[in-house]
Amino acid sequence: MKYSLSQVNEIVHGRLLNIDEGKARQLFVTSVDFDSRRIRQNGLFLPISDHDHPKIHEKFADYTIAGVDGHLFIDAAAKKGAAASLADHFVDSKLPIIQVEDTQLAFWQLAADYLKRINPTRIAVTGSNGKTTTKDLIASILATKYRVHHTEASNNNEIGLPKTILDMPEDTQIAVFEIGMDRPGQLTALSGLIQPDIALITMIGEAHIAFFKTRERIADAKIEIITGLKKDGTFIYDGDEPLLTARAGQFAGRKITFGLGAQNRYKLEHVSSNSTLSFDLNQQHYQVNLLGAFNAKNTAAAIAAAECFDLTPSDIQTGLDQLQLTKNRLQLLNGSQGEKIISDVYNSNPTAAREAIHILQSFPSKGHKFLVLGDMLELGDQAAAMHMALKEPIQTAGFDHVYLVGPLMQNLARDLNAPHYDQKSLDRLTTDLKAQLSPGDVVLLKASHGLHLEKVEQSLI
Secondary structure: OOEEHHHHHHHHOOEEEOOOHHHHHHOEEOEEEOOHHHOOOOEEEOOOOOOOOHHHHOOOOOOOOOOOOHHHHHHHHHHHOOOEEEEOOOOOOOOOEEEOOOHHHHHHHHHHHHHHHHOOEEEEEEOOOOHHHHHHHHHHHHOOOOOEEEOOOOOOOOOHHHHHHHOOOOOOOEEEEEOOOOOOOHHHHHHHHHOOOEEEEOOOOOOOHHHHOOHHHHHHHHHHHHHOOOOOOEEEEEOOOHHHHOOHHHOOOEEEEEEOOOOOOEEEEEEEEOOOEEEEEOOEEEEEOOOOOOHHHHHHHHHHHHHHHOOOHHHHHHHHHOOOOOOOOOEEEEOOOOOEEEEEOOOOOHHHHHHHHHHHHHOOOOOOEEEEEEOOOOOHHHHHHHHHOOHHHHHHHOOOEEEEEOHHHHHHHHHHOOOEEOHHHHHHHHHHHHHHOOOOOEEEEEOOHHHOOHHHHHHHO
16 A cells, blocks of 8 residues: 555544654555554554544444553654554644544545455455354465455455455555354455455354354354345355355346355365365365365365356366465464374354364374363353263364363363363473374364464474
């Protein structure tokens, strides 16, 4: 991005401080960040406040409130090279300031203007599971023929999305945005900002069921992605999921389904998954370096999106061969003691945990198999039952070693007679693992991000 400070001020309906209009027309900002530690030279700093703005909050289904007021870091941003800063109240600083009613609203206004200026074809991806992997797949495939920008990591909320937009190179042809939600109305707002040409829902699971209570309500929230979808756009969804097929009629435009059933436009067959994934899609064979048979659906969804751009099967396979996944999503790593590590520690829910257990069960190994399973968060009053429901698949798999982590896993650990660790005992867990591991073993690390099993992963590699 490149804007004069005067242009930014006009877009966000602000008031210039510490600089006159003439100099503001000559001062350009070329990036934006809400973290003062990441500010680049000539960047625009966007401080996140430590308090809510009730009026502005009505415009957002969710609203980020900082633990410490970001305005306290304006001078730190200046030392990092910031050319200017937004602010929603007076601050004692010599840095050029644009004072606005609310910094997050201004962030959205600037992102909307930049998206309109670059005007790429836009793809929006959501789902209870698989949205990050599907986003990565789409971007990798389309990059074989187009200049593609996509969401970094999982920056998919009300501040991650505008940051993704404003980081977009000016020559971008296609932008692939991951968008997430944990409240009704969030996807309406995020989809409205993007106004996608293609909207895609991977699946409906139990993520965030603590708030929504039922999968039906989760589906109601996910279908909000179509609210910003252009009338001549395309809606892609899992045609095997009755909750989505029942709601798909809310969009009158073009619809494409993927799945295992014969009714799907993109029909999967002959799915095989050991250390790699292979399948036939509409009688065309594909393979990709992904773990888990369930990723066949994510890949089929990505191929359905890619074929909207007239890519050939050869182009698609090239993109699959070049896939680079976001970290901590079913990554296959080499451990320091010759073991293989399957790291899936970014998030967890009952559907994802069962799939991960099956992956470890079917993974080829010359040694022992270790399951390290941590708490699944945001399950509300169903948490205890959903954790205990993992007992049967774990027992059926017959792993050599099972280690359970977190308070929600205590009852399951007792029933399975498995070692249990609290969140403060990750060093002890690592020590116990290392004492057992040998070359040829396989370790699966799976938990919600709040358990921080990535610390165990780093200690093992």
